[in-house]
Amino acid sequence: MRPVGSKYLLEEPLGRGATGTVWRASQRETAGAEAAVAGQPGETVAIKVLKEELANDAEIVMRFLRERSVLLRLTHPNIVRTRDLVVEGDLLALVMDLIDGPDLHNYLRRNGPFTPVAAALLTAQIADALAASHADGVVHRDLKPANVLLAGTGEGEEMHPMLTDFGIARLADSPGLTRTQEFVGTPAYVAPESAEGRPQTSAVDIYGAGILLYELVTGRPPFAGNTALEVLHRHLSEEPRRPTTVPEPLWTVIERCLRKNPDERPSAENLAGGLRVVASGIGVHASPAQAEAALGVAALLAPDPAPAPVPDTAPAGSADPTQALPTNAPSYDPAAATNVLPTTGPDADPTQVMSPTGSGPGGPGDADPTRAMPPMPPGNPGDDPHPWQNQLRAARDRNEQTQVQQYLDPNDDPLRRRPQRRPSPQQPPQRPPQRQQRRPQPAPYQQPQQPQNYAPAPHHPQQPQPQRYAPPPQPPQPEPRQPRQRGSNPNRMKIPGLGCLKGCLFVIVVLVVGSWLVWELTPLKDWVAEGKSYWDAVSGWISDVKQWISDLGGPS
Numbered sequence: 001m002r003p004v005g006s007k008y009l010l011e012e013p014l015g016r017g018a019t020g021t022v023w024r025a026s027q028r029e030t031a032g033a034e035a036a037v038a039g040q041p042g043e044t045v046a047i048k049v050l051k052e053e054l055a056n057d058a059e060i061v062m063r064f065l066r067e068r069s070v071l072l073r074l075t076h077p078n079i080v081r082t083r084d085l086v087v088e089g090d091l092l093a094l095v096m097d098l099i100d101g102p103d104l105h106n107y108l109r110r111n112g113p114f115t116p117v118a119a120a121l122l123t124a125q126i127a128d129a130l131a132a133s134h135a136d137g138v139v140h141r142d143l144k145p146a147n148v149l150l151a152g153t154g155e156g157e158e159m160h161p162m163l164t165d166f167g168i169a170r171l172a173d174s175p176g177l178t179r180t181q182e183f184v185g186t187p188a189y190v191a192p193e194s195a196e197g198r199p200q201t202s203a204v205d206i207y208g209a210g211i212l213l214y215e216l217v218t219g220r221p222p223f224a225g226n227t228a229l230e231v232l233h234r235h236l237s238e239e240p241r242r243p244t245t246v247p248e249p250l251w252t253v254i255e256r257c258l259r260k261n262p263d264e265r266p267s268a269e270n271l272a273g274g275l276r277v278v279a280s281g282i283g284v285h286a287s288p289a290q291a292e293a294a295l296g297v298a299a300l301l302a303p304d305p306a307p308a309p310v311p312d313t314a315p316a317g318s319a320d321p322t323q324a325l326p327t328n329a330p331s332y333d334p335a336a337a338t339n340v341l342p343t344t345g346p347d348a349d350p351t352q353v354m355s356p357t358g359s360g361p362g363g364p365g366d367a368d369p370t371r372a373m374p375p376m377p378p379g380n381p382g383d384d385p386h387p388w389q390n391q392l393r394a395a396r397d398r399n400e401q402t403q404v405q406q407y408l409d410p411n412d413d414p415l416r417r418r419p420q421r422r423p424s425p426q427q428p429p430q431r432p433p434q435r436q437q438r439r440p441q442p443a444p445y446q447q448p449q450q451p452q453n454y455a456p457a458p459h460h461p462q463q464p465q466p467q468r469y470a471p472p473p474q475p476p477q478p479e480p481r482q483p484r485q486r487g488s489n490p491n492r493m494k495i496p497g498l499g500c501l502k503g504c505l506f507v508i509v510v511l512v513v514g515s516w517l518v519w520e521l522t523p524l525k526d527w528v529a530e531g532k533s534y535w536d537a538v539s540g541w542i543s544d545v546k547q548w549i550s551d552l553g554g555p556s
């Protein structure tokens, strides 16, 4: 148990993401007036301890403090409440409500896709959270299933999505870490304008919600690829295709959210309303009027007339994103990748940027998406890196997978890496106890009680998916076999040759019994011993042999 500030004690890690590690923690003392929730001693909370790179960046610390009021005032039933922010030395931590449930990414992996109705209703609640934050001028910028925690996955409970990590993207968007033209987000969920370094607004969250909705009903995001670059390119140039399992009204919503032009995406409020109309119109028991309304959902998806801007995301004026990548390219040719990534130096070798052969970093055969990032091309020392290089590096950083319930190497633990501030006791590092496994239940949404006009996709168990960033679980290693023990007493004395002796005796007994049976049951005794019994014959033969042996020795 390690203290964070004077008010909290870290107990066990719950998971690790790109920006830090989340811990289960307890409150030691009631927090001061600066906290949004004072809390009571003994109360359990979740604390995100931000990575050292973030905590060591003066710009981020300033931003963290400036954002304090925004983060603390963001309250909504579908937003994980931030209770307090702790800045202690070079440690930055966010104290949150602890949500007792899995995140949506893990839930989806364990349980497979949702029915269209359940997916629409779940996403409607997420859109409610977005509408509230956008109204407050806060854009999430990293909407993805891993950032949605599911409360109420117990039996008979209604599933309740809670959006988390609000403001983290804003913190990570510091000039110290990223340049103004970079995107902050995860490649599979990133909006085209973020990928291109264009100005961003709250419409990036609507794009993220569209990707999330697609993934909820199909089990995978629409744009995948072997490298982050490939995924980004598909966001920019490829239109999503409607899977057969997605009902038409729901597809209308997804397609609107995934428009390349942010001005054509609906507002979060309209998205929530549209999804609820769709959910009641596509259920098994939808009335004709409800089905009709769902089919006309496009009319409800009006764009936001005044989307909330993301500060500092206007281009610096130097980079024309259309130079970086031909967004009107009809299809993506991996072999052409070296041509679309510009280099800044006259001697630049385009094959250094990204190998199309797969033999170098970033090639199609490269299994590690983090290696997909091109090295910095040679250029003038004073040159700024091109937006694409920053974008790709950010993609790599943000694409790190959450490692849930893992043992943290003490060297990776930001709290332990500061012995001068907090000397650790002379104990060997203890493996933290495993977090109790929660068994989520299927979504308890009910289908509406009216006839429906489509066959809903069954909520079938998870099938293996080609998500290369989610490595399949390792098969359990077999227990090492115990050496075989004979008998029940392992301490019994071992007599050499005893086994052989037993074997010989057994053979003799078998021979005697066998020959006796042959003697008695066949006419053999009449032929060789004039009808004598077996024992008489045998004893006669034995005395003959004895006599013969004594004759061998002579009369003396």
Ligand SMILES: Nc1ncnc2c1ncn2[C@@H]1O[C@H](COP(=O)(O)OP(=O)(O)OP(=O)(O)O)[C@@H](O)[C@H]1O
Residues within 6 Å of the ligand: 014, 015, 016, 017, 018, 019, 020, 021, 022, 046, 048, 080, 096, 097, 098, 099, 100, 101, 102, 103, 142, 146, 147, 149, 164, 165, 398, 401, 402, 404
């Ligand atoms: N408030 C919370 N209550 C309970 N568990 C939480 C809470 N916040 C996060 N977690 C758990 O911690 C894990 C890691 O959270 P984190 O936000 O760091 O991951 P991430 O979203 O994958 O990373 P990032 O957003 O930094 O890329 C989550 O998957 C979730 O299981």
